[in-house]
Amino acid sequence: MLLYNRLSRPELEARLRSETFRRRTLSFYRYVNIDNPREMRDRLYIAWDRLKCYGRVYVANEGINAQMSVPEHNIEALLNHLDSVPELAGMRINWAVEDDGKSFLKLVIKVRKKIVADGLNERLFDVTNVGNRLSPLEFHQLVDKEDVVVVDMRNRYESEVGHFKNAICPDARTFRDEIKIVVDQLKDKKDRKVLLYCTGGVRCEKASAWLRHHGFKDVNQLHGGIISYAHVIKKEGLPSKFIGKNFVFDERLGERITDDVIGRCHQCGDPCDTHRNCANDKCHKLFIQCDKCFEKHHGCCCEDCVNTLEEIRR
Structure with missing residues (x-):
């Protein structure tokens, strides 16, 4: 059995168009010790390929980070499989906010040194000393308070199409750059309440631990990220304090949270967030x-x- 894709993009697109069932997009991550990432990678590929799962998955000694497209009729089987793997049992799942079923064309599982490229040396700080995890409703209640500092832990090209209204959005192209910029930019605010957020929560885990290592006293993070926030706010019938689009790293390139268009076309400057x-x-x-x-x-x-x-x- 081949444990990687061999089809061209046109062939993959045709395969997706020919499907007669619906798909759902989901994501999950976990920092957990994986002794043999290569073996884990191959086991997951075999199991998920049989379920016709597509997506992009990173496996490392430090854990797993996954975004996937799953046939609706195989969702239960996927969740059962996750629970059958000790390192992945009880995984928190984030479901896409806006989903056309075309988020991924193929299954790609890669072994990486880290599940998020942060450029940090884990031997220098306690990666488990993370910030307080706030529920979407707790974050919603705090995010526009005058005495808090809200920081978008995503890249500039993500925040320029959507962000919380009063958030600091560093001008960074990579998370590796941003995590250093944030520490320097907030160096005079170490006694303030800091609220961090990102797409699904994974980047805030490392970022919050890094800020605490640098002496920040009250570090908090949005548990489940923007995706979880959008679902909960909609369910509760509350006005979203996140405006615009949530950028996503798949074929969709974004899911709309509110009707606000805050981005600009890079060529003519007209309002646009595509x-x-x-x-x-x-x-x-x-x-x-x-x-x-x-x-x-x-x-x-x-x-x-x-x-x-x-x-x-x-």
Whole structure:
């Protein structure tokens, strides 16, 4: 049995279109000791491939981080399988807020040194000394208080299309950069109540421990992240204090939380929150592009890429 995909993108897209059942998108993570990540990776691939699961999964000695698309009729089987693996039993599941069933085209499970690239040396601090985990409702009650500091622990391209109204959104392209920027940017606020949030919660685990290591006294994090917050707020009938879109790392590139459009097209500056990857595969830059500029620039991020794409198509 091949433990990796061999199909081309057009073949994968055709396979997805031919499916007669619905899919649901979910995500989960856990920091847990995995003695043999390679063996775990192969076991999971075999089990999840049989269930026709697609997604992107990272396995490391420190744990697992997964975003997946699962056929509705196989969800129970997947959850039962998770509970059958000691390291994954009782896993907290985040369900997508806005789901078209087309979040992933294939199953990719990779062994990594870390489940999130943070650039931190775990020997220098206690990674288990994390911040207080706040429920979505607790976070909702605190997030707009004058005496708290709210920090978006996601990258700039994520926060520019959606964030909590009064959050500090560092200008960082990677989590590795951001975690250092935040410590420096908040160095005079170590006695304040700090609220951290991210997409599903995984980045805040390391970030909160890193802040506590640097002397921050009252560190808190949104348990389950923006995804959990959106579900709970909708269920309770409360107005969302997160505005705009929640960026996601799959084919959807975002799920709408509120109707607010806070982003801007990177080419013309008009209001827009549609992320695209440059149509020139040699570039594939992620950027915000409105429909007008998509037509004008043929889905490319710049004129050089337009010219390159035209040369390829000749």
